[in-house]
Amino acid sequence: MVFDPSRLSADECSRRRHRVVTIVILMVAPAVVTMADLHWRTGFDTWKVAHLVLFTLLLVLIALGATQSLIGYWLRRSGAETCRIADTLSAEDLGRPVTARTAVVMPIFNEEVARVIEGIRAVYTSVQKTGRLPECDFFILSDSNDPNCWIAEEAAWLALTRELGAHGRIFYRKRRMGINKKAGNIADFCRRWGRIYRYMVVLDADSIMTGDAILRLVQLMEKNRRVGIIQGVPMLANGETILARLQQFASRLYGPLSAAGLNYWQLGEANYWGHNAIIRLAPFMRHCSLPELPGSGAFGGRILSHDYVEAALMRRAGWEVWLATGIEGNYEECPPTVVDLAERDRRWLQGNLQHTRLIFARGFHPVNRVHFLLGILSYLASPLWLAFLVLSVVIAGHLHDADVASLPMRGFAAYARWSYAGEALCLFFYTLVLLFLPKALSLLDLRGRPADVEDFGGWEGLLASVSLETVIFTLLAPVLMLFHSWFIGLTLLGKRVSWGTQRRGGSDGAQWAEAARAHGAQTVLGILAAYVVFRVDVGLALWMSPILAGLILSIPLSYLTGSQPLGLTMQAQGLFDTPEETRPLPEIRELAERTAARRSAPQPPDKLRPNYGLLQAVLDPYVNAVHVSFLRAKDDPPQATGERLVALRAKLMQGGPQALQPRDRTSLLLDAESMHLLHRDVWASPASRLSEWWQAGLEYYTRLAPPPRTAFSR
């Protein structure tokens, strides 16, 4: 049946949201009362009040996840979901020609060029195959400031367009100044070319969308003229380390239920996640330009996490934002190691904390305020959990010192005939049930679908994978808790994060030294915590052993979960299989193969590698030509600038790149005349007038090996 969002009443939206809150309350309330009863039996004090408040807050978050999965399960099994944006197309709509001009944009910042280019190739080729999107252009929007990436991007773009015959279809734009990060990058695109296109599909550097998925999104936008953004639900793919495969397995297995539950209450007030989404450009340009937040420090200034805010602004202007469940062919990759995961979370965390102020901004839809709040709580939960654990130890210590198990107040025990320990155990298991409900429901959802079970490696592999995934994530949870708590502390102290590049794909995986540096303090803290908790109460220590073990073993855990060979071994054993691995789409398979081939290509000598971009831009006649063609020639540069550039050129030739500051190298790379002259002069200068680095660079182009060394060599 075709769904018409315009007929969705406000009452229905409210009813669904109220239902969700009611279920959450029904899940949380018995546990909170039981916890209160436990504290009552041993006598309330300030510690216990704080403990109860934290327990309630944390349980609400757990219950919300469980509720979404529960609703998602019910919708999928009963087929009762009637409000999916993906179901708005009739057979006639699907057959209608698509003429809307669409730009597929990929903003990048110092990303691995091989992955970026192969990603664009995969999406472009897939779109071409559909033959249904004749007006679709592609933009690589670079903010890269590392010359090695920047120069390689330019050359790779030209090579790709030449290879695909895509001149005038795939474009490359490099900003001289990366103002306002990714949001500024997209805004710059909108200001330059936004008026040409009706829609913009935003990809991340590690995104993949099939042509069919993009076509479907465009058709949905064409059909639903009040929709401003449709966010796809990307699945994780192409992971090779254990952690990456764990994440993609978990997201693939548990994600559909959660997404269905999310869509149940979000409806036309969904969120934008920054990529793998389609945006209607005219309202986006009119209403979603980000202002600066008042104040300075971590909570003020430019908005870091732009996506939630853009969705809220779009909704504020009256445009709907939908989550598109049920559209296949939408993928992204995930961080390969725990350290990378923490790095990414640090960036997201500061962006989300910055939204605190926005909860109270005028005019936003209440659901958007809830999105802001949940985004903040998703990270704030870590220090709250840490505080909860500390309070648990303190309370246990007090009880131990007082040598009482319970005071002679009877509480619920009078009715339930519970011992203190029995009641505590029940509460513990109830919490576990809420925690594991999404997993259990996701497994139950596979009943009667043998083909889907096979895609996950069969029941045996599936159950083994879920068990192992549970163990590993249980051990990793306290590690991430400490990372998040630390990052929040830094953010509150006003230490801003630099938005670096995320290591994607398998790359080098984890390294012992890196793991030791990142987790050394956590290991020490874990050992100290274990000592303290054992001193306080051995029973409590046993209960907390998964947390303590996670911290104490964080270094080997981080290293092993970041191991690519181990990840591939597990894949061979049928563990953590996903449909993308057992039945890969051609786009995903080809992307993985082509990227791997590029990664295994011979590397330049170590000595040249740090400044290989500069070397190519100066020496290689083609790279130089492409690079200079991107630069604006200055008609009449100021004399001081000209003199500075002359001095920098001379210094570069005589001293090599090490003789210059990075900003000086960038100045030269941004000056067309300098690049032109350097190409001419370095080639035409005798070695005696060039630095050793340039001599090594020129040698790289010779076909002569050095003379063989023998006893007769002089």
Added chain:
Amino acid sequence: METAIAEPSPSTADPAWDEAFLRTESYLRAYGLESAVLLNELTAAIIQEARQRAQETPGAEPVALALEAAHARIGAWFARSGGHCDWANDGSRLQGRLALIVADLPGRWSNAFLSPDPLPAALAEAMSSFQILPSPELRLANMAPEPLEFALLEPLDRRLPGRRFWKPARAAVTWLLIFGFFGIAWAKSH
């Protein structure tokens, strides 16, 4: 018989010209020319030409002269191939190099580079019709930042609640009833 040991004759090779030879060969190789025979022949011819230039401009460095001669040869090749590139001009040289790479000279036609033979028609066509279009034509638009106002008590700014108020209020009452149930249970038992 006594063998006369001859003194090694001093090399007549000039290291500066050796360097010029290697540099020229590397430069041509940078254009994608990989055939050792072609490279050697071309480089030898260019060095020969550079040596002649050296007689006209004594004191000039062999490397510079060799590169000059190489550019002259590339320019002549371009002129012969019908390309619209004046290789003597620095700016045009850039366009020429772009034409070569867009036509995929290094990948498909490397042996045709600087060859005295007529240019393959496909290469000539590719070079003459090359274009490089990094971005579409600009259609500038304004994107003014959306103003945000922060009012802690925003709901109170609105007028008296209407229908929109009572729907959530009804839900809130339901939730209060749930809390009330647990509260009463608590009060009765503690």
